[in-house]
Amino acid sequence: MARTEPLRLHGYAVSNYFNIAHAALIETATDFELVTTRASQQPEFLAISPMGKIPVLQTPEGWIGETVAILGYIEDCLPRPTLHSAEPLQRARERQLINVVQLYVEAPVRSLFPGVFMGGINSPISVAAARITLDRATAALRRLVAPEPFLMGASLSYADLFAFYCLDIAERVSRFVYCRSILADLGLQSWFGRMAQRDSSQTVMAMFENAFGPYLKEKNATYRFQPVGYRPRSPATEQRPA
Ligand SMILES: N[C@@H](CCC(=O)N[C@@H](CS)C(=O)NCC(=O)O)C(=O)O
Incomplete structure (x- = not known):
């Protein structure tokens, strides 16, 4: 049955798991929206994400947590195998x-x-x-x-x-x-x-970089942001170490 509403992926870009699901939605050309949400142990969030973790996917039929399950759902909604082998x-x-x-x-x-x-x-x-x-x-x-x-x-x-x-x-x-x-x-x-x-990586990692610096500051982390292998194609807004 064709979906009339987009899928909504809840979470935020510091999370590697959120980023996997976000990239899968892009790579499969699925209609989706992002909803910025932090992980939480509050009862309202636990009602949609039983472990209180992100990401969580909102579908017209209900909520799905756990990234592997989210990827399975995305794939199962596609007309043909896309990012999984047919074999x-x-x-x-x-x-x-x-x-x-x-x-x-x-x-x-x-x-x-x-x-x-x-x-x-x-x-x-x-x-x-x-x-x-x-x-x-x-x-x-x-x-x-x-x-x-x-x-x-x-x-x-x-x-x-x-x-x-x-x-x-x-x-x-x-x-x-x-x-x-x-x-x-x-x-x-x-x-x-x-x-x-x-x-997909350029989009997702640009969001990660924007979110990661403020997160590290908020947590008073000893780690300082460093590029790993990702290089943005357009001039970066963030000051990077040489
Ligand atoms: N097994 C989960 C792991 C998700 C996960 O650990 N998410 C982190 C963010 S990357 C989180 O929500 N952490 C908050 C917490 O554990 O309370 C999945 O596959 O989605």
């Missing part, structure tokens, strides 16, 4: 990659957000524990992907979008905490640079 094994491998990135890269990196982006301190134990998972995940991802030119082969998939926004944040944390580039460890710098040049 079952390839589709499963795309999901496998998304799971590895979410659970074994994003989650350990997220455990270090307090000491990097939120004005807190990371204990040596949590820094060491995250490193163990990241090393396993790095080895696994090196076995799983060899961009040709996309992570799962000749065409862009949800796995590329998921990995791009998670690795952007992982790269920032890895450089800050471990003085190491996870993109270099993975051999994914060229892929990341190509992804950064996509129209």
